[in-house]
Amino acid sequence: MIWFLEGQSSQRDVIAGARAALPDGVQIFASHRQSRPEITGLADVAWREPQDNEERIAWVIQQACANGIQVVLAGRVGHVYEAHRADFEAAGLVLVTGALSLDTFERVDDKSIFTREALAAGMACIPAITVQTQAELESAYAQLSRDGRVCVKPTHGIYGQGFWRLAEDVDPFRCFANADSHEVDLSVFAQAYGRSQQPKPLLVMPYMPGSECSVDMVCEAGKAVAFVGRRKQGLMQSFERDGAAVELAIKAAEHFRCDGIVNVQTRDDAHGAPHLLEINLRYSGGVGYTRETGVNLPGIFATRRLKLPEPVSVWHPDIQVKAITVAVSVREEELLR
Known part of the structure; x- marks a missing residue:
């Protein structure tokens, strides 16, 4: 038995991938803190998780033991579960959080620490x-802009939230009229940052103009056992299973001893050479798209952790996908649970 705890909305895709690979007799459990039957409805058993993190730990362990669950995959708050790994192991449960220690979460989640360590490791x-004041921001921009475009992002965060390209030749109102452009006038951004009552640390970086590669992978104690790279090309996404970006992602996962279904992001420079952006110690929002390549990453993860035969991968080259919205029917009583 395997249990997928609350994760991204792609938790539905992960459950579907596992169901396609596991024998019918193996039950899949899923849970979420919100009423999300459209996500958890694909599981054999679906639960509503407690809201409080500490209360949730005890509840998960109790439910897993009472229902014969062997493997528990954390999603959104892997670090919370990782802090209680010893409790899960004492109960005879296999806990998968994306890492094998809290130290890894601290080194990866803080992008400033992650960047320094990755560079020191030769990647x-x-x-x-890293800046924390308006003066530091302006100084860093002056230093980096001599060699090209400059961008900023928070030291902590997901989904690209807080990412902006800085420029001195852009309309000051552009960031308000078209926020999706993620381009902002330097003086507008710097002044706003300086007036913030509690400014959060930012990373000021050279802007890489090349394409981004998002590598979804199944890892076991740092070893990537299956992986697929995704690149956005306009409205479409294409896939790759080798090349410099994928190789760099595998090295990063090995160095930080990733463990579970994780995601590594890279971006190419002007010459097409990939550079690490970040590691997400959880499955990505687009992990479900990778099944179109003939590689079922969630299924590989689930079967290997349960020591069952894993699904055969047959790579389909030249595949492109486009995400669309799909309506999922749920009963009213399911929403009220």
Whole structure:
């Protein structure tokens, strides 16, 4: 038995991938803190998780033991579960969080620490200057802009939230009229940052103009056992299973001893050379798209952890996909649970 705890909305895709690979007799459990039957409805058993993190730990262990669950995959708050790994192991449960220690979460989640360590390990990574004041921001921009475009992002965060390209030749109102452009006038951004009552640390970096590769992978104690790279090309996404970006992602996962279904992001420079952006110690929002390549990453993860035969991968080259919205029917009583 395997249990997929609350994750990204792609939790539905992960459950579907596992169901396609596991024998019918193996039950799949899923849970979420919100009423999300459209996500958890594909599981054999679906639960509503407690809201409080500490209460949730005890509840998960109790439910897993009572229902014969062997493997528990954390999603959104892997670090919370990782802090209680000893409790899960004492109960005879296999806990998968994306890492094998809290130290890894601290080194990866703080992008400033991650960048320094990746560079020190000899991996190509976008160099960055950490700033916490307007003066530091303006100084870092002046230093980096001599060699090209400059961008910023928070030291902590997901989904690209807080990412902006800085420029001195852009309309000051552009960031308000078209926020999706992620381009902002330097003086507008710097002044706003300086007036913030509690400014959060930012990374100031050279802007890489090339394409981004998002590598979804199944890892076991740092070893990547299956992986697929995704690149956005307009409205479409294409896939790759080798090349410099995928190789760099595998090295990063090995160095930080990733463990579970994780995601590594890279971005190419003007010459097409990939540089590390970040590691997400959880499955990505687009992990479900990778099944179109003939590689079922969630299924590979689930079967290997349960010591069952894993699904055969047959790579389909030249595949492109486009995400679409699909309506999922749920009963009213399911929404009220």
